[in-house]
Structure formats: C-alpha cells, structure tokens
Amino acid sequence: MSGFGPDHLPYGVFSTPGAPPRVGVRLGDGVLDLAFETGRDCFAAPSLNPFLALGPAVWAEVRDEVSALVRDDDFELLPLASATLHLPFEVADYVDFYCSEHHAAGVGRLYRPDAEPLLPNWRHLPVGYHGRAGSVVASGTPVVRPRGQRVLPGDDAPSYGPSRRLDLEAELGFVVGAPSAPGTTVAPDALADHVFGVVGLNDWSARDVQSWEYRPLGPFLGKSFATTVSTWVTPLSALDAAWTPLPGQAPAPLPHLAHTGGAEAAVGLDVTVEVEVDGEVVSRPPYATTYWSPGQMLAHLTSNGAALRTGDLFASGTISGPAPDQVGSLLELTADGTRPRSASGGDRTWLEDGEVVVLRYSALSTTGGRLTLGEVAGRIESARTHT
Numbered sequence: 001m002s003g004f005g006p007d008h009l010p011y012g013v014f015s016t017p018g019a020p021p022r023v024g025v026r027l028g029d030g031v032l033d034l035a036f037e038t039g040r041d042c043f044a045a046p047s048l049n050p051f052l053a054l055g056p057a058v059w060a061e062v063r064d065e066v067s068a069l070v071r072d073d074d075f076e077l078l079p080l081a082s083a084t085l086h087l088p089f090e091v092a093d094y095v096d097f098y099c100s101e102h103h104a105a106g107v108g109r110l111y112r113p114d115a116e117p118l119l120p121n122w123r124h125l126p127v128g129y130h131g132r133a134g135s136v137v138a139s140g141t142p143v144v145r146p147r148g149q150r151v152l153p154g155d156d157a158p159s160y161g162p163s164r165r166l167d168l169e170a171e172l173g174f175v176v177g178a179p180s181a182p183g184t185t186v187a188p189d190a191l192a193d194h195v196f197g198v199v200g201l202n203d204w205s206a207r208d209v210q211s212w213e214y215r216p217l218g219p220f221l222g223k224s225f226a227t228t229v230s231t232w233v234t235p236l237s238a239l240d241a242a243w244t245p246l247p248g249q250a251p252a253p254l255p256h257l258a259h260t261g262g263a264e265a266a267v268g269l270d271v272t273v274e275v276e277v278d279g280e281v282v283s284r285p286p287y288a289t290t291y292w293s294p295g296q297m298l299a300h301l302t303s304n305g306a307a308l309r310t311g312d313l314f315a316s317g318t319i320s321g322p323a324p325d326q327v328g329s330l331l332e333l334t335a336d337g338t339r340p341r342s343a344s345g346g347d348r349t350w351l352e353d354g355e356v357v358v359l360r361y362s363a364l365s366t367t368g369g370r371l372t373l374g375e376v377a378g379r380i381e382s383a384r385t386h387t
C-alpha cells in the first residue's frame, strides 16, 4: 500500500470527469468517495470544512466507520489516476511559526554573525507571523517567480523585478477543525480537541524581497505569493505512534505554554522530511528536533483570546535538524547563496525557472510500518511580464 494503507486513510477533495469536487479518503492508489460510501452530507462538498467543523467526536466516528468498510472490503475504489485533486480545505487564517531552533539559530548566524544567534524572545514563545490565506495552493500548482522590490548586489538603491533568490521552506502544517470562542484560550494539551490533522507545506520565500522589506514588521510580499500544501490531510488519529518527547526546553516555558509533564512528555512529532530539488534529494530535515510543540503553537496563537476558526492553518516554520544535510531551506543549505546546494548540482544555489521541488514526509504508523504523508510539489515558472 506504499504508506497509504488502512492504518492511514488521509482525507482530500477530488473530482472525476462529469462529477463535482467532493471529499474522499485515499487507500493505496485509489480513492473512496465518502459522500457515496457513508451517505453523509458533509462529504458532498468541495472542501473538508463542513466535516472539520463537526469536531473530534464525529472525526473519530467517521474514521471507525471507514476503517470498518475497508476491513470488510465493502467499498468501491476509484483509481487515483482518474481523479483530479484539489486544495483540501478552505483556508481561514494562515499563520507561520519559526519553531526550529536549528533553523532560527542557523539563520541568526548568517544574518547577524557577531551577535547571539537567537533573539531574546525566542525561547519564551514560538515566534510567528500571519501569512496570506488566499495564496495557499494545492500541491502540483505551478509557482510563478514573484516580482518585488529588492536591492541587487552592487546596487545602493532598490529596484523592482523578478526575485533572484527564490527559496523553499520545508514545513509541517496543522489544520484546525473545531473552532474556539473569542476571548478564550486553548491549552497546549488540547491540540486534538481542535486540530484535525497535518499537511506537508512549502513556504516559498523570495529572500531578496524578504530581506529588504521585513524591518520592522516582518515577512510580507516575500512570502505571500504562494504557499503550497499537500492535497492529503493526515488525521492526527493516524499519527498516534509518531508522538515523541521534545528535544528539551530551557528555560521552562511560562505556565500557559507548558505541557502537563513538560517537554519530556510525548508532545512532539517524529516526522521525517525529504527535500528534492530538480530530481535530487538535497536534505532530510527531522521534525522531531523541533523546539516548540504543535500544542504550544496552538496555545500561543490563542493566548490573547483570538478565536480559532474552522480551516485555520498554522505551520511549524522551516524544519532544520542539527546536521548540514538536515536543513529545510536553501538559505541554510547554500549559506545564503555562497556555496552550491549540492555536490552534483553544479554551481546552482537558489531555485531556477523550470525546477521542481518535491517535499516528502513519513511517520511511524500504529501498525509498526511507515505512513507516507501527502507530498508537496511545485514547479517554478518564469516571472510574468510586467503589465
């Protein structure tokens, strides 16, 4: 079943010739049409949102129901090859964090070589920013090289044109199903009460645009042109065997960000990532090395009373491990464009037109095998003519 067996059953939205988009579950190289198989109205929809809004009790009920259909061989499987896959959910708000210590410190050393790699707030809260929900796209959608204002090497003033330092960021995304009420907060241990599942995510980044525009308010147009997510959403319930302790947290987080049992509790996820550029694997970032947990991201996001909405998406930030071949961005892999991104890739550094980036994710299954999470693919198209 190549990672998409009965222990996985990720959700997506698909269409077939002559029939509208609807919700399905992937099994092997096929799709179960959930509207047809379960008769539930929430699945006769072009997004997962109506189902997500029903909350964890219904998510569990449906997973049991689909598992039983699969076990009893009582279903019709549509070949994946005949289906078109769509963005699986309507994104409400999109937030991107900066949770990997190895990434944050690595970038700090590149940009501020004479200072402490981490800024003073970094170990006290998961740093994040609000991204652009409307430009989150499904895996397979081409990414047009963004134009923007940047200062070219040797210039002392900015100019406007195609980004010359286009990058990828390998991340894990979390999809909120059950909302929270305005004015209330969500505890770190309450992740599964609100989050339905996980997607692969590439936070495409134009580094030249970003480095010129970000002071003092943070990422803006260098990020908002496109963010790609996998077409399959792996439910948290399929990841029961993938939880693992955090690498450690010092100083201890403030009480509202602390898990019961501390960082030693299994509140992080052991998901392995593979970054392929132009057909070559250039890096293998391990999500298990990430400093802040998914529950802590959620708790911080709501710690001011901001309400969660069905379809909210929050992402981990670039996943980087401690080793040079475990970094989740070309910024780190090429030391800000000063060395080639791979031994066999010639002198290539940043992404070039026509190149395809594929992010692949895998995690331990409850049956002892490996789950293959939905992949995240995108091809870079040349910048459009300025009109």
Ligand code: MN
Residues within 6 Å of the ligand: 096, 097, 169, 171, 203, 317, 318
């Ligand atoms: Mn990012």
